[in-house]
Every structure is written in structure tokens, then in C-alpha cells.
Amino acid sequence: MRVNSRLTATLAGVAILGLGLSACGGDSDDTGSADGSGGGDASEVEVFTWWAAGSEKAGLDALVSVFNEQHPDTEFVNGAVAGGAGSAAKDLLQSRLQTNDPPDTFQAHAGAELQDYIDAGQVEDVSDLYDEFGLTDAFPQDLIDRLTVDGKIYSIPSNIHRANVVWANPTVLEDAGLDPAATYDSMDDWFTALDAVKDSGKTALSVATTWTQVNLLETVLLSDLGAEGYSGLWDGSTDWTGDDVTGALEDFEKLMSYTNTDRDGLDWPDATQQIIDGQAGFNVMGDWAEAAFEEAGKTAPADYVYFPVPGTDGTFDFLADSFTLPVGAPHPGGAKAWLETVGSPEGQAAFNKAKGSIPANTNADTSDFSDYQQTAIESFGSDTIVSSLAHGAAVPVATLNAVSDATSKFTTGASDLATYQSELASAVSGS
């Protein structure tokens, strides 16, 4: 018995020693040093994206075929990770960057979402590449401004999407006594139309899980506050606790009352599908929805119609995907080759035509793009550009998560409007 307990004590001691040792192990040093910017291994390039299915995959494939033409010596390695609208990929990317095992280049939303990677010192300044590839004048200044932090540009945009678009089913609208070609000047006008659809027994406005509700919220804020007021929400010049924000949140609350009750279990394709199937009248979604309509074999304006969210005509609620050069990329030469193709007019034309978005490079040939894309290109050239909240262009991830939490709490009925407003205010000011 005595032997036994002594043995146990020894073993326990060993265990504690091990615990202490490993706890002292400490943080890994910051060894993510780059190979410098000159040349580098160009034998292959691992491209990390969440473009694994549908129109996104089609776009990536088109881009790769241009890449193979332009850089036949560099082998393309597809590092696409599927799942959760990019969240699975971002999680994996986070741990890979943390362990200094970055891919050669990765996809990131342009704007504030990049900020985390910049703060963490995980992406290189690629300003030089803009000069080298002659891209500085090819991209609109509005876009470059949103990619620039302290005078440095950290990524090369591949495509541009618009988030403030309403999609509608003309048959459902006609059944409700509405003119499918009508557009609406303000939220109030739109409410009348939504009431009509609701009375006809269909879902007036289809929406999906939290992030699509945040997408809806941002377009309502944009509609009620105007482009300048909306942009002011992110730089502090618009007061989150003001009466005009309260008014916008009231409109948002009213809009949510028109929506389907199973929204929290759905993702955006399900909500868009309700428009395609004629179960719902309207839906607010970014213009990647265009690809879903096309895939279903639908044509505008016979099968679906689209227009800017009421009150946001003349404003382009923007988000863009872009590619980076991670610090310590194993094949920096390959990454640069990839970035060159991404930025080139040929690469942008091929990629965006297939993905349904519009090219960021204004030199890209867009003559054979679809009707919707033509209107989007035109709007992007003439409209006021604002950054999207739901897609990481306006605020960093932590702020977006706090906004999403507050929104989910409000739309499930766990908080009232005043609480919601104050939670939004503290979410944004906490950033």
C-alpha cells in the first residue's frame, strides 16, 4: 500500500513537472520573415479560396485557364476550401497563418476585413506590383482608396459585387396587382407593394440567416441615411444613437415583419430559390444572386426583375474579392505570377464573365457580358460608392460579429429597438 501511494505521488509529480515545462514553453517567436520581394520560387502557386462550387468555381476555372496561358511554367495548385460561405476557409486560413504555413496567395474581401491580416503582419505590401503590372490607373480610384492603408496597398482586387439589389418574381407581383416593371423611390412606397404581396398569400420578402439580415439592414441604413450618412456610420461622423438611425431601424423592423419565419435555418441560395419558385415576391441580395437565376435557366425580365433597393438608386453598395501576397509564402514568384493574371484585363474579363460579377480593371473587355452585368458596370462608373457592412468592406471581422449578434438578438425578438440601437452603437464604437 505504501509503495503504491509513493508510486502515485511520483507519477503525479512527473505529470505536474510536464505541465509546468510546457506552460513555460511560451509563445512561438515571430519568425514569419519574408524572402524579400525579388523573384522567388515560381514553380507553383497554391491559391487559397472558398470558390469551390457553382458560379464561383466556374469563375476560378476560367481564371486558371488564362493563368495557364500567361504563365505556363507555374503550376496552379487549387487550395479551395468549401463550406459556410467562406467561414470554413477563413478558419483554416487563420490557423495556417498562425503556424507560419501560409498558402502562396489567398482570397480576402477588400477593405476593413484585410485590416486584421495587416495588423497581424501576415500580408505583404504589394504597391510595387501595381507599378510593375501597370495597374495603378486601371482600377477606379474609389476602389484603390479602400485597399490602401497608410499609403500602402495590400491586395489586388479580382472582381466587384453590388450588395444593394432587390430581386423579384414578376408573376408573383402581377398576381398581387403590382406592375413588375415598377421601381420604388422610398421605403414607404415599397411597404405598400410588400403589403400587396403579403395580402396575396405569398411571402412578401424572403430572407435567410443572420448575415443576409445584416445585408438587408445595411441597405435600409443606406436608403434612409443616404450615401454620406451611411458612410459616416463607419468613420464616426454619423451618430448611431441619432433619430435618423432609429427611423431606419424601425423600417428594418417593419421589413423583417414581411419575411419568412424559417429564415434562420436558411442560407442565401434558399431565399433566392423562393423567388425563382414563386413562393416569395421580393428578396434583397448581392448580385451574385444573378448567377443563381441563370443556373436555374431563368431570363430577365420575363422570369425575374431586379432594381436597386428603394431609396438607394445612384449608390453602389460595394464589396470586392482580392488576392494577397502572404508574408513567408513558399512560392512568392508563383504568387506574383498569379497576381499579375488576376489584375490583367484578360484574367478579369474571363473570371467575371463566368462568376457574374464585374471587373475591377476598367480595361477589361466586357462587351459580351450579360445584361445585368452591363447595368452594374454602368452604375459602378457613375454611382456613389459605399462599402458593404455584411461583407467585411466597412468594418473588421470583430465588429461585424458584434453587429451580427445584435441583429440576430433583435430579429428573434430577444431585444427591443432601443436595445438593438444601443448594441449596434457599442458594437461599432468598440472597434
Next chain:
Amino acid sequence: MKNRFRRFGPPILLLAPSLVLMAVFVYGLIGANFRTSITDNHTAGQATGRQPVSTVWFQNYVDLLKSESFQHSLVNLVLYTAVFLVGTLVIGFVWAWLLDKPVKGEGFFRSVYLFPMAVSFVASGVVWRWLLNSNQDESASGLNRLFQMVGLDFLQNNWWNNVTFGITAIAIPAIWQLSGYVMALFLAGFRGIPEELREAGRMDGASEWKVYRYVIFPELTPIALSALIIIGHMSLKSFDLIMSISKPANYQTKVPAVDMYVSKSSFDYANAAAIGSILLIIVAIAVVPYLIKTNRQEK
């Protein structure tokens, strides 16, 4: 000295690999996790060591426990665990009790009841998300549609989309999956009670109820306790089922494990670690007394 080594050496050498692995990968990582949780490591810059990290001791814990949304997660966890535990124990016990009687096709029923356990939570979650669709009346589907078809319209409800009790709807698939396992545990317990004990009771004039009350239940107590601990710690750590039915951002189904995931993915490593430690402590509160008790019994 040599003599002592002969006595202690071999067992220590044999145990060493697993001890070292445990020390590093379990206790070492718990220690590292705890250390992160007492820092202000809330941003991406700090996570990679580009910005200074300072120790704030228990500030993160205090802030978390004070925050309304984390309290909501804890309440959800308690509700979920209570329903999950009661559901599996009651159903598992009743099934075991029924199968303990000599029934035809016992093996068949046993397999049927046990089978859901073979399905992964993620896979069954996808199906249950559809079954637990919250649409009602015309647009209803899943269970709500079934209620309509059998004329039980009043039973329709919005399942996991209820703000207060939504989380208990997610306990339904969990109960469905693990009741069979609890049944297997209880069945083994029933079979372990020698027939002589029951007969002795009956000889002494005990009624059937009294046989259960004074003979069978006391024999089953250790089994019930094991089931309680196993299901309880599974429930406290529950994450995959909730994630595959609901979404991480949905307020109505938040639990600490989901909060931890959300914090981690927004580079808030300190809060993620603090939530992890809180979960560990909650599980420890459930498990440690049990371990102490079994340890004493073995002695």
C-alpha cells in the same frame, strides 16, 4: 538503489510515453489555454505577437460572466442539458425495462434503438434542420406538416427559433441519438442483477413494486450515475449538432461552445480561451465528484 529501480523502473518506463503525451497535450494545453485566457489578447495583431499582450488576470472572466449575451448562452446550456439528460435517461430506462422482459425479437429492437447512435451529429443535424422547420400553416414542412396531416395543428410551433426555449428543440435529436445508448447501459445493469436476488425478495413477500424499489433500483444506481456523467459531459460540450441545425450567429441557439468558436474566428483569442476554461470548469464540477466517489469505492 538497484533494488528500488527494479521495483519502480519498469512500471514507470512503461507508463512514461503516455504520461508525457498526456502532460503535454492535455494538461500542458490546458495550462496554455488558461494563460491565454488571463491576457488581453483580443486582436489579430496581438495574436501574432506584433502588438504587446499584457496580463489582465480574471478581467475576461468577469466581463464574460457579466455580459448579458454570455449569461443567455449559459442559460441555454443549462436548459439544453436538463432536457437532454432527463429525456435520454427516462426513455433509455423505459426501453431497457421493456426489453428486460422476455420479448420476441429482442435483438431486433435493441439494434433499432441503438442504431441512431451510429449516425454522426452533423449528418443527423442536416436532416433534423429540415424536420424542425419553423414555418407553420400553409408553408409548413417537416414535423409541423406532419402535425397538420394527423390533425394536431395546435402542436405546431417554431421549434428552435423560440428565443427562450428554442435550444430545447435541439435536444430532441440529441435524445433521439443517445437514448439507445443509455438503454444499452441500463439493459446491462438489469442483466447484471442475479435472478436469485429478485426471487429472494419475492420470497420475503415483496410486491413487484417493492422488488424494484428496494432491490433493482439500488443495483442500478451506479449505472444511472455513469449514464448521467457520460450524457452530461457530452451535453455540456455540445457544439456540432447545434452548428449543423442552426448557425453560429443565431442568438436563440447560442451556447458557450458556439461563443468560443465565434470569438476564435474574430481573432479574440483571450475570450475564446476564457470561455474554454469556463466550460472545462463546468464539466469538472460534474465529473470530479464522480471520479472521487469511484476512487473511494475502489479502495
